[in-house]
Amino acid sequence: xxxxxxxxxxxxxxxxxxxxxxxxxxxxxxxxxxxxxxxxxxxxxxxxxxxxxxxxxxxxxxxxxxxxxxxxxxxxxxxxxxxxxxxxxxxxxxxxxxxxxxxxxxxxxxxxxxxxxxxxxxxxxxxxxxxxxxxxxxxxxxxxxxxxxxxxxxxxxxxxxxxxxxxxxxxxxxxxxxxxxxxxxxxxxxxxxxxxxxxxxxxxxxxxxxxxxxxxxxxxxxxxxxxxxxxxxxxxxxxxxxxxxxxxxxxxxxx
Numbered sequence: 253x254x255x256x257x258x259x260x261x262x263x264x265x266x267x268x269x270x271x272x273x274x275x276x277x278x279x280x281x282x283x284x285x286x287x288x289x290x291x292x293x294x295x296x297x298x299x300x301x302x303x304x305x306x307x308x309x310x311x312x313x314x315x316x317x318x319x320x321x322x323x324x325x326x327x328x329x330x331x332x333x334x335x336x337x338x339x340x341x342x343x344x345x346x347x348x349x350x351x352x353x354x355x356x357x358x359x360x361x362x363x364x365x366x367x368x369x370x371x372x373x374x375x376x377x378x379x380x381x382x383x384x385x386x387x388x389x390x391x392x393x394x395x396x397x398x399x400x401x402x403x404x405x406x407x408x409x410x411x412x413x414x415x416x417x418x419x420x421x422x423x424x425x426x427x428x429x430x431x432x433x434x435x436x437x438x439x440x441x442x443x444x445x446x447x448x449x450x451x452x453x454x455x456x457x458x459x460x461x462x463x464x465x466x467x468x469x470x471x472x473x474x475x476x477x478x479x480x481x482x483x484x485x486x487x488x489x490x491x492x493x494x495x496x497x498x499x500x501x502x503x504x505x506x507x
Contacts, residue, residue: 256441258433259318259320259446259460259464260297260316260317260318260321260364260460261318261320261321261460261486262460262463262464263457263458263459263460263463264297264300264457264458265297265321265460266459267454267458267459268373268455268458268459269297269298269300271441271443272297272300272360272441273300273503274442275303275359275360275388275439275441276300276301276304276359276439277304277360278439278503279301279357279386279388279503280301280305280308280357282353282386282503283355283357283384283386283505284354284384285304285305285309285497286308286309286310287308287309287310287399288310288311288351289309289310289311289354289355289379290311290313290353290354290355291305291306291307291310291311291312291353291354291355291356291357292312292352292353292355292356292357292375292378293305293313293314293315293357293358293359293364294315294317294343294346294349294356294357294358294361294375294490295315295316295317295343295358295359295360295361295364296314296315296316296321296322296325296361297316297321297325297359297361298321298324298325298328299314299324299328299336300359301357301359302314302329302499303329303334304321305338305355305357305389306332306334306335306336307332307334310355310502311492312334312335312336312337313334313336313337313338313339313348313353314327314337314338314339315340315341315343315346315348316338316340316341316361317340317341317342317368317422318340321339322338322340323474324372325338326348328337333416338485339401339481341370341373342365342461342481343358343361343362343365343368343371343374344365344366344368344370344371344374344399346374348374348378349378350377350378350488351377351379351380351381352378352380353378353379353383353415354379354380354382354383355383355384355386356375356376356378356379356383356384356385356386357385357386357387358375358386358387359388360388360389360390360485360501362375362387362482363387363388363389363390363417367404368415368417368426369426369429372385372387372426372427372430373385373429373430374431376427376431376432376506382507383507384505384506385427385432385504385505385506385507386503386504386505386506387423387503387504387506388501388503388504389417389418389423389501389502390499390500390501390502391398391416391418391438391500391501391502391506392418393418393487394497394498394500395484395485395486395488395489395497395499396443396485396488396497396499396500397499397500398484398487398488399452399455399481399485400461402477402480402481402484403461403462403481404450405466405472405477406465406468406469406473406474406477407465417502418502420436420502423502424436424462427506430496432506432507433506433507434504434505434506435504435505435506435507436502436503436504436505437488437503438500438501438502438503439466439500439501439502439503440464440499440500440501441496441498441499441501442443442496442497443496443497443498443499444491444494444495444496444499445494445495446494447493447494447495448482448485448486448489448495449482450480450495451495452478452482452485456478461474461479462473465477
């Protein structure tokens with residue numbers, strides 16, 4: 253995916269969040285969130301993981317750089333009767349007390365930080381003794397990853413080597429720099445839709461990254477990109493009667 257996004261609150265991220273909700277539940281389960289635990293959700297988006305932790309009795313603080321997404325998290329929390337502290341900040345700049353959370357998690361969020369070492373360092377610092385840091389990151393495999401790679405054709409080349417969030421060895425080394433051992437497993441998120449075309453149209457209309465690239469390109473540039481992305485999605489379809497693909501990701505637990 254795109255390494256840096258200016259505004260994850262652009263468009264309707266709730267549409268994408270619906271697809272990612274099962275991963276949020278998986279992370280909260282893997283962390284063993286229980287009644288009374290202090291939980292820090294870094295890059296909370298519209299609140300999937302934060303709310304899942306609150307439903308298990310966690311005392312949740314949610315951090316995100318987007319005021320719009322934080323507001324949506326707050327609205328969802330009120331509708332569900334949950335109390336969640338909201339902090340507007342990027343992961344690499346967040347200022348939370350050291351050892352203040354039993355669970356520190358980031359579901360497909362901190363991986364987009366322009367300063368991954370600083371961001372992970374702050375997450376590790378916030379973790380209390382005996383606690384866990386959990387991060388999910390996409391593998392560069394599967395139809396969705398292929399479509400995202402096509403999208404990147406229209407983006408400027410990054411300065412220097414990009415972070416390798418799809419590489420377990422790189423992730424393990426990153427946590428080792430902060431004195432923490434990482435356990436990494438590969439998992440998969442099923443993504444279903446009525447068709448590949450419908451999924452792509454939804455991404456183009458609502459996903460912040462797709463919207464940003466589309467705004468920055470002319471129709472002459474965008475149309476062939478869109479056509480190639482559609483072919484990539486269709487190539488990975490597992491359901492001849494509708495549309496189903498698998499998106500592999502890594503679940504990192506650092507204790």
